[in-house]
Amino acid sequence: MPSERVDADANLPTPNFTFDPDAPCTCVTGVRPFREGSYRLDAETASGKFVVHNYGHGGAGITLSWGCAAKVKEIVQKRIAVSHDTEVAVLGAGVMGLTAATRLRELGLKVTIYSDRRPVQTTSFKAGGQWAVSVVAFEGKEEELKGIIKTAYTTFKNSIGKGFGVSEVPNFSKSVTPGLEKVMDLVPGLLPDRVSLNRLPFEGHTKPGFQYQTLLVEPPIFLPRLERDLKAAGVMFVPRKFLTKADVLTSLAEKLIVNCTGLGAKRLWSDDKMVPIQGQLAMLPAQPALKYLYGQDGYMFPRSDHVVIGATFEECSDSETLEPDVCKSLVQHMASLFGQAAPITLPHFHIHHPSNARLVNPPLPITV
């Protein structure tokens, strides 16, 4: 990893921070399905059904999705070698359900997706889309995670330019980015080395910083593409809300079940390790001239639909209520980092719960 600082290139374009928090679709509130200790990726047999669990990926579900889907496929492949099942029920139409269903189709199984939300209504659809291992716990699963990270990154990277909404972009930050450092630590060489800069290449920035190269996965392109491909391959999407584990186990005809219900697993599978972490995002109009991610004390991800400014981290809140005032503050804060607005104190920017320590890679609290 090079440590010597290099001079930044000429300034990159400054974002336009004009924002109307009351306009439609400018504020988004989602809830990260964080699981204490570790995400869940394992199988159990219950009431004659074989259930594979794939949930609890916190702030990194988009990032890890293809890698986890490959693991689900491995587990199911071993199972059907002895059980000869031909049908599988996937619970959940978020990124975990859609990627798992895609891989399970490759086994020649008849796949049906059951979900009480359509893909565009899920938490996955609301995500910012940076490829980084953030706000997810993996105690005792380092080896497994290395494989997941490698598969996920490689699959996303290979899909660039193929209509999945994936691109490779520079990511600038004032200090090191834990979610990318973790990847470099676990799988050295997967991401390009970070570069230390004498200053970040933006108007109003005079202090040193870092440039990473990572992927941007745009959920409003990625999820509909997966949904279209699955439907074209004959996968049925069935609207359905399950109330209890018994409901799942007794009402489905399929003997193979893959549980990708995210935060829903807290109630459905009585999983008390699941902790909601609410996040709010502000959506500025798209600005195609911005071809970089900016992440520090909040982040900015210019996508083709919007410039996404985030995010808050409210542990133990599962509210999806929109809060335009918070979104307005997020934008003002980001604008202030670019010298475009007065600094602002934000009350909602960090995990304020005393259990911070149990989060792996917690986002840094904002100090303004």
Ligand SMILES: Cc1cc2nc3c(=O)[nH]c(=O)nc-3n(C[C@H](O)[C@H](O)[C@H](O)COP(=O)(O)OP(=O)(O)OC[C@H]3O[C@@H](n4cnc5c(N)ncnc54)[C@H](O)[C@@H]3O)c2cc1C
């Ligand atoms: C503000 C914010 C920003 C984020 N940014 C990023 C990012 O930049 N990068 C990244 O990698 N990740 C990010 N994430 C995290 C990412 O969104 C999640 O990790 C991911 O969406 C989890 O996917 P999932 O499929 O497990 O859950 P979900 O998308 O929530 O899908 C769960 C599915 O299960 C269904 N379901 C649940 N319970 C039931 C039930 N009882 N009956 C029937 N169906 C049920 C739901 O309807 C839904 O279809 C962000 C999250 C938030 C909130």
